[in-house]
Amino acid sequence: MVEVTGASDQPLLVAEGLTKSYGRLAACRDVSFVLYPGEVLAIVGESGSGKSTLLQMLSAQLAPSGGRVSYRMRDGVLRDLAELGEAERRFLFRTDWGYVHQDPAQGLRMAVSAGANVGERLMAVGWNNYGRIRQTASSWLERVEIDVARIDDAPRTYSGGMRQRLQIARNLVTEPRLVFMDEPTGGLDVSVQARLLDLMRSLVNELGLAAIVVTHDLAVARLLSHRVMVMKEGRVIETGLTDQVLDDPREPYTQLLVSSILPA
Amino acid sequence: MYVAVMGGERAIENAHRLLAHERRGDRSVPELSLSQISEQLGLAVDRVMSEGALYDRELAALAIKQARGDLIEAIFLVRAFRATLPRFGATEPVDTGAMRVQRRISSTFKDIPGGQVLGPTFDYTHRLLDPGLAEGGNPAAPALAATSDVPMPRVTDILRQDGLIEPSPVAEEDAPVGDLTRDPLSFPAGRDLRLQNLARGDEGFLLALGYSTQRGYGRNHPFAGEIRFGEVEVEFFAEEIGFAVPLGSIELTECQMVNQFKGSATEPPCFTRGYGLAFGQSERKTMSMALVDRALRARELGEDVVAPAQDEEFVMSHSDNVQATGFVEHLKLPHYVDFQSELGLLRKLRREFADANAAPEMKEAAE
Amino acid sequence: MNAPTYNFAYLDEQTKRMIRRAILKAIAIPGYQVPFASREMPMPYGWGTGGVQVTAAILGPKDVLKVIDQGSDDTTNAISIRKFFAKTAGVETTTSTDAATVIQTRHRIPEAPLRAGQVLVYQVPIPEPLRFLEPRETETRRMHALAEYGLMHVKLYEDIARFGHIATSYAYPVKVNARYVMDPSPTPKFDNPKMDNCPALQLFGAGREKRIYAIPPYTPVVSLDFEDHPFTRYKFDAPCALCGAEESYLDEIVTDDKGSRMFVCSDTDYCEGRQAAGHRGVESAAPHKEAANG
Ligand SMILES: Nc1ncnc2c1ncn2[C@@H]1O[C@H](COP(=O)(O)OP(=O)(O)OP(=O)(O)O)[C@@H](O)[C@H]1O
Ligand SMILES: [Mg+2]
Ligand SMILES: [Zn+2]
Numbered sequence: 001m002v003e004v005t006g007a008s009d010q011p012l013l014v015a016e017g018l019t020k021s022y023g024r025l026a027a028c029r030d031v032s033f034v035l036y037p038g039e040v041l042a043i044v045g046e047s048g049s050g051k052s053t054l055l056q057m058l059s060a061q062l063a064p065s066g067g068r069v070s071y072r073m074r075d076g077v078l079r080d081l082a083e084l085g086e087a088e089r090r091f092l093f094r095t096d097w098g099y100v101h102q103d104p105a106q107g108l109r110m111a112v113s114a115g116a117n118v119g120e121r122l123m124a125v126g127w128n129n130y131g132r133i134r135q136t137a138s139s140w141l142e143r144v145e146i147d148v149a150r151i152d153d154a155p156r157t158y159s160g161g162m163r164q165r166l167q168i169a170r171n172l173v174t175e176p177r178l179v180f181m182d183e184p185t186g187g188l189d190v191s192v193q194a195r196l197l198d199l200m201r202s203l204v205n206e207l208g209l210a211a212i213v214v215t216h217d218l219a220v221a222r223l224l225s226h227r228v229m230v231m232k233e234g235r236v237i238e239t240g241l242t243d244q245v246l247d248d249p250r251e252p253y254t255q256l257l258v259s260s261i262l263p264a
Numbered sequence: 265m266y267v268a269v270m271g272g273e274r275a276i277e278n279a280h281r282l283l284a285h286e287r288r289g290d291r292s293v294p295e296l297s298l299s300q301i302s303e304q305l306g307l308a309v310d311r312v313m314s315e316g317a318l319y320d321r322e323l324a325a326l327a328i329k330q331a332r333g334d335l336i337e338a339i340f341l342v343r344a345f346r347a348t349l350p351r352f353g354a355t356e357p358v359d360t361g362a363m364r365v366q367r368r369i370s371s372t373f374k375d376i377p378g379g380q381v382l383g384p385t386f387d388y389t390h391r392l393l394d395p396g397l398a399e400g401g402n403p404a405a406p407a408l409a410a411t412s413d414v415p416m417p418r419v420t421d422i423l424r425q426d427g428l429i430e431p432s433p434v435a436e437e438d439a440p441v442g443d444l445t446r447d448p449l450s451f452p453a454g455r456d457l458r459l460q461n462l463a464r465g466d467e468g469f470l471l472a473l474g475y476s477t478q479r480g481y482g483r484n485h486p487f488a489g490e491i492r493f494g495e496v497e498v499e500f501f502a503e504e505i506g507f508a509v510p511l512g513s514i515e516l517t518e519c520q521m522v523n524q525f526k527g528s529a530t531e532p533p534c535f536t537r538g539y540g541l542a543f544g545q546s547e548r549k550t551m552s553m554a555l556v557d558r559a560l561r562a563r564e565l566g567e568d569v570v571a572p573a574q575d576e577e578f579v580m581s582h583s584d585n586v587q588a589t590g591f592v593e594h595l596k597l598p599h600y601v602d603f604q605s606e607l608g609l610l611r612k613l614r615r616e617f618a619d620a621n622a623a624p625e626m627k628e629a630a631e
Numbered sequence: 632m633n634a635p636t637y638n639f640a641y642l643d644e645q646t647k648r649m650i651r652r653a654i655l656k657a658i659a660i661p662g663y664q665v666p667f668a669s670r671e672m673p674m675p676y677g678w679g680t681g682g683v684q685v686t687a688a689i690l691g692p693k694d695v696l697k698v699i700d701q702g703s704d705d706t707t708n709a710i711s712i713r714k715f716f717a718k719t720a721g722v723e724t725t726t727s728t729d730a731a732t733v734i735q736t737r738h739r740i741p742e743a744p745l746r747a748g749q750v751l752v753y754q755v756p757i758p759e760p761l762r763f764l765e766p767r768e769t770e771t772r773r774m775h776a777l778a779e780y781g782l783m784h785v786k787l788y789e790d791i792a793r794f795g796h797i798a799t800s801y802a803y804p805v806k807v808n809a810r811y812v813m814d815p816s817p818t819p820k821f822d823n824p825k826m827d828n829c830p831a832l833q834l835f836g837a838g839r840e841k842r843i844y845a846i847p848p849y850t851p852v853v854s855l856d857f858e859d860h861p862f863t864r865y866k867f868d869a870p871c872a873l874c875g876a877e878e879s880y881l882d883e884i885v886t887d888d889k890g891s892r893m894f895v896c897s898d899t900d901y902c903e904g905r906q907a908a909g910h911r912g913v914e915s916a917a918p919h920k921e922a923a924n925g
Contacts, residue, residue, distance in 0.1 A: 023530075087777045094781070109785070116788045123788065124781025130791055130857040152792050272707045273714075340675070347671040348637060448666030448841045451769050577767055587839050590676030594756070597678060597708050600882055601701045601738040601897055605800035605819040607883065608865055613794050 010072060012037045012178060012210050013058070017067035020053050027053040029234040030067070037177060038208045042221035042242065044257065045231035051214040052182055054231070058212060059099060059180045060089055071178075094124050098171030098179035102186045104163035107170070108155045114141060114166055115151040121174045140169040144199060161192040165199065172203060179204075181213045185220055197223050218258060222246055230254045287332050301325035310515075310544025311335055315585065316342030317445070317464050319514050319543050336466075340586045347445070354441045356499045356508050360518045360541075361418050365494040367545075370419045372487045372522055378416030383493065384545070419490040420520045420537065429522060429535040451577050458560055458580065459553075463541060465583030467549045473573040474555035482559045482571030486538065489522035493545050517542050519550035523558045526565050536565060640687040640720040646670055650688035650843070654834060657845035662807025663775070664758050669841040679712055679737060680838030682754035686716065686735050689750060689834070695723045697731035702739035702880065702897035709737070726900050738801075740822040742879045742901040745831035747848060753816045755837035758844065760804045760814040780812050783855060791860055800865065806853045807846055820854065821865045821880045827852040871896045872914040874905035 013035040020028040028050040035041055043051045056062035058069055060081045069081045074096060081089070093099070101107040108117055118137040119127075127133050138148045144165040146158075155163050164184065171179060184200065185193040201224055204211055213224055221228050221242060228245045230238040230253070238251045249255045288295065302309050302325040312324040316339045324342060331337035367383025370376050423429040433455065435441075442456040449457060462470060477483055495515055499508040519540035527533030538558025540550030559573035572578055582588065638644065653667035672680040690696065696716055700709035704726040712735060713724050725731050728741040737754040745751060761771045764782050774780070783804060790798040803820035807813045815826060816835060826833060826846060833846040846852060854862035870877045872893045879901060881894040893914055896902035906915065 086773075090777055090779065112785055112789055113792055115792055116785045119788055120781050120785050123784035124779065128858050130788065131859045133788065133857075134792075272705050273710050276707055276710060340671075343671040344673040348641075348643065350643065445668070445671075447668050450666060577769065581768075586671065587676045590678060590680075591756070591839055592677075593675060594677030597737075598701045598706055599738070599817075601819055601880070602801040602817050604881070604883055604897075605821070605865065608867075609796075609798060609800040613796070613798070616795060 010037070010076075011035065011078075012039075012072050013212075014070045014078065015058060015067070016070075018054065018057050018064050018069065019066035020050075020057060020062065021065045026234045028057065028064075031236050032067075033229065033236075033239065035178075035210055035212065037210050039227065040204060040209075040211045040213065040225040042225035042228045043212065043214045043231060044216060044218060044221050044228060046216060046257070049231040050234040051216075051231055053234075055180055055182055055212065055214050059097065060084070060092075074177075094121050095174050096176050096178065098168075098176045100164075100167055100171055100179060100181040100184045102183035104155065104160070104167045107167045108163060110156050111154055113152045113154055114146065114158070117155065117166060117170050118173050121170065125174065136173065137169075140173050141166075143203070144169045145195075161188055161196060164188065164196060168200065168203070172207065172209075175207065177210060179209055179211045181211060183215055184213065185215070185217065193220075200224060218246060230257065287330070296329055298322055298325040298329065301328050307545060308333075308335060310542070310546050311467060311549070312338045312342055313543040314546055314549060315339045315464055315466065316346065318342050318346045336585050336589050340589070343586055351446070353500065354443075355511065356501055358496045358498060358514075358516070360492065360496060360516065361416075361421065363416070363492055363494040363496050363516070363518075364513075365416055365492055367494070368416060368490065368492040370488070370490045372419060372489050373422075376419060376422070378412075378414050385547075416492075418492075418520065420522065423489070423522065423535065427532070427534060430526075430537060432537065449580065451580075452563075453576060453580060455557075455561070455564075458576065459539065459541075459557060461580045461583055462553045462556055465553070466585035466588070467546070467552070469583050469585070469588075470552035470556055471548060473559070473579065474552035476571065477555050477559050477573045482562065482574040484536075484538070484555070484558050485524035486555055486558065487522045488551065489520045491517065491519045491547055491550065493517040493547070515544050517544065517546050517550045519547070519554045521551075521554040521558055536561070637719055639692070640690045640716065640722075641673075642670065642684065642687045647688045650684055653843045654685065654688065654845065657834070657843050658832070658847050660811075661846055661850050662805075662811030662813040662844060664837075664842040664844045666841055667843050669838045672838065674711070674715070676839035677756055678708060679735070679754040681836030681840075681843070682735050682737070682752050682838075683712060683715070683836075684838060685752045685834050685836035685843060686733060687720075689752075690716065690720055690722060690733060692720070692722065694732045695725050695730055697725050697728065697734045697900075698736075699734065699739060699741070699898075699900075700737040701882075702741070703899040705899060727904075728898075728900055738817055738819075739880070739897060740818055740825045742876075742896070742898045743904075745825075745829055747830040749831040751829075751831050751833045753818075753833065753835045755814070755816040755835045755842070756839070758814055758835065758837040758840050758842040760802075760812050775811060778810065780806075783812055784857075787855060787857065787860075791857070797856065797860060797862075803862075804855050806855060808850050809853075812855070813844060813846075813852075819865065819880060820862070823852070823854045823862070824864060867894060869894055870912060871902060871905075872912040874902045874910045874915075875912040876902065876905055876910070 011034045016032050018028060018031040019026065031054055043054060045051055053062065057064045060069070063082070070078045071081055072078045099107065115134055115137045118140050119133040122133050122136060138151055141148050141151060146162055146165055155166055158166060185196055188196065197220060203209070204224065213220065215221055225242045228240065228242045229236050230245065230251065232253050238245060238249065238254050245254065246258055249258050302321045305328065308328055309321055309324045312327055312335055313319050313321065316324065316327070323345065324338065327338035327341040328335065330341060365381055367385060368378070368381040370380065420429055424431065442454060442460065444457050444460050493516070495513045497513050498511045500511050501508045521538035523536045523538055525533045525535050536558065538554035540553030540557065542549045542553070556573055556579060559571070560576055560579060562569050562574040569575060650667060653665045657663065657665045669681065670684060672683055674680060674683065696713065697704065698709045698713040700706040703709065716722055717724050728734065728743040731749065733750045733752060734741065735752040735754065740751065759771050761774055761783065764786060765771050765774065774782070787797050790796065799820065801819045802814055802817045803823055805813050805815055805823060805826065815823060828849055828851060829846070830848050832848055835844045856862040867881050871879060871881060873895045876896055879896045879898060882897045884893050884895060885891070886893055
């Protein structure tokens with residue numbers, strides 16, 4: 001199990017009774033939890049269980065049908081996301097938050113260079129020195145194990161694994177406090193996944209990042225997260241410390257998940 | 265010794281004189297009269313009135329003559345004139361249900377109240393060049409029948425009685441009529457403004473977009489519910505006297521497409537509509553317009569916006585041929601200054617490129 | 632037939648009022664693009680209809696109008712627009728920058744410094760500086776509203792990464808009054824510094840795109856750049872061949888079929904003024920003018 005590094009007693013994000021309905025279908029029902037700074041929470045569950053829906057509500061990209069999400073801003077005040085103005089929300093998104101998409105093409109500018117992809121958030125918050133931006137971008141490429149010689153190449157010319165690492169660098173460059181990830185290793189082959197997971201684990205540790213990771217892969221949850229939430233048909237059916245839930249699942253559904261997918 | 269070229273003013277005057285000369289053509293050939301144009305090139309006049317957004321056959325004919333038959337240029341002339349006219353108000357909506365129909369067809373029902381009326385149409389003519397027409401002469405008089413008083417309800421109204429098609433949206437009583445020639449357009453635009461834009465839109469552009477929806481770029485399964493062409497009365501509500509006064513009649517073509525149905529858990533399924541309207545007889549234009557109108561309703565009807573014809577900003581920003589031709593043709597204007605900047609920059613970049621690439625080679629050569 | 636009759640300066644008074652309201656709003660929010668109900672003008676879109684509408688809306692009978700295109704009063708489009716106003720407004724026209732109260736321009740800012748009380752009207756083809764980075768109007772308006780200009784810098788970054796310089800030589804983006812990023816119209820970046828803290832009022836009209844924007848007198852206008860790759864004004868290798876000016880923007884003239892070139896001021900009024908004052912370049916001669924009666 002992973003130790004919480006930047007632990008603090010003030011919650012960073014609070015979800016209360018989050019619900020999302022599409023007509024008669026409740027994609028997500030009454031989800032509540034608290035996330036602390038530096039804590040990594042994995043949301044697991046089978047396809048269609050509501051994981052992505054929940055993540056989008058948590059990151060203010062989708063308005064809930066019920067319930068609310070509050071976030072502690074850098075000034076220490078806990079704010080209801082629904083009450084933030086669009087400017088504030090977009091500012092959060094390019095400074096304090098990161099969002100790693102399953103499909104890197106959604107999170108990158110595929111036609112501009114890797115350097116500019118990483119540098120964009122810095123420029124958006126007012127960095128105005130080309131040399132420093134480039135230097136910072138290079139050091140982030142190194143950190144995510146991309147050959148710095150490729151800094152002027154567009155992600156179009158990158159492999160799937162490289163794109164995903166570039167997306168992570170692009171998100172982390174402003175040192176956010178919270179990163180959302182939706183199936184960050186989906187679509188990659190097993191050896192590439194393992195390397196990426198290793199990398200994410202060390203970055204999360206080094207930076208004391210809080211993260212919410214959606215995955216249907218319990219190996220990802222085990223490697224990255226402190227806590228796990230198991231979802232089924234839009235509800236949270238089990239939650240707890242990762243090792244506890246995965247080694248000793250109480251719910252029959254979780255037992256099924258664990259036994260069918262995770263051999264060790 | 266360098267001498268700067270001047271005298272652009274005289275060049276312009278001479279160019280205009282030459283243009284007038286070319287417009288007239290061989291002076292031994294009799295000059296076209298406006299009535300010849302409006303009587304014998306009627307469909308060109310119709311198009312210029314529609315896209316010029318001004319119902320005046322004589323002015324449209326004049327514009328066609330002045331533009332040497334270049335219809336987009338003629339449309340431009342009419343528009344520029346139209347922009348200077350004072351605006352007294354908006355007429356009452358015309359009632360196309362009460363149209364004095366010359367042509368009316370439906371592809372959805374074999375027989376309809378009032379019947380199918382083929383009217384003047386190129387459809388079913390064999391497209392064989394007619395040498396007889398080169399000679400001229402008078403064609404046979406048209407066959408006549410007694411006018412009929414049988415009402416001709418719109419096919420969509422018949423479908424509406426059973427709730428099989430969505431209701432026509434009803435405008436709010438007091439809402440002002442949107443006018444994209446008087447107010448700046450902003451997106452998303454309401455359907456009133458979209459239809460105005462399409463009505464003025466270039467026939468060729470709309471034809472291509474409508475065609476693209478049929479080929480799968482935003483498919484919406486259209487049926488030509490009804491196309492009708494004929495005369496309608498135009499009325500204007502005069503505040504001072506408190507009732508609507510007739511202004512006269514105009515010829516219109518209306519196309520109502522019946523499209524793919526929608527429906528949901530809360531709403532029963534029903535057909536949807538696409539609408540086209542143009543001055544004169546303009547079937548290609550109104551049919552294309554109806555296809556594009558329906559495509560542009562994608563968002564409102566909960567469909568994915570994936571094709572150009574469904575993209576409101578794309579369609580509305582590029583449909584106007586007067587705008588388009590101006591901007592494309594402005595490339596003829598001098599761009600010396602911009603070009604000089606680019607030239608300077610390019611030379612510099614090429615110099616630097618040459619220096620950077622020459623250096624290592626020279627080193628190698630020296631070794 | 633409905634024979635046309637036209638108002639002073641062509642547009643009807645109601646339309647002029649509408650345009651003046653847009654201009655006032657533009658002046659109140661420097662660099663912000665105000666939508667306006669652009670009219671169809673009797674010249675094609677893309678040929679200065681925005682500038683013409685702005686000029687028509689502000690012109691009074693006592694104004695003295697100068698029209699330039701590419702810096703020159705004698706280019707065909709400049710002549711055509713000048714004649715339009717001479718005919719529809721009957722105002723006095725001039726080629727002298729100094730004598731003019733209203734100057735309509737395409738692609739240049741005059742070399743002679745402008746003064747308080749003058750108005751410079753720019754013809755603008757594409758008013759949106761972010762247009763080629765983001766084609767959607769709904770999105771670019773949001774970016775302006777939230778002052779999200781990171782994307783603009785991404786473009787500049789890419790230029791430097793690829794070419795070693797910011798490779799934008801005209802329509803070089805500026806920030807107005809420390810708030811809105813603005814397209815200066817396709818003037819060469821050489822002219823950008825003239826916009827900053829300028830005593831004259833600068834108005835921009837885009838007819839086809841239906842936008843008006845403004846830089847009020849004495850407003851800070853900063854060309855976007857990086858600290859370590861600062862904005863530089865283009866410098867020509869040689870002075871004007873006719874008047875010897877060192878600090879003016881030059882046109883390149885191909886003088887024979889062997890590719891010989893010479894460089895002369897693009898601002899013809901400025902160049903002639905200098906020559907009249909006795910300045911000489913290597914190819915000096917008074918430019919030949921055809922007699923007015925031809
Ligand atoms: N926009 C939408 N409209 C209607 N139903 C939706 C919409 N988005 C999601 N749903 C439904 O909500 C439920 C939850 O979807 P969600 O995408 O959150 O699942 P998931 O757990 O992320 O699945 P996966 O692991 O396959 O990504 C599904 O039944 C889905 O069909
Ligand atoms: Mg999902
Ligand atoms: Zn000179």
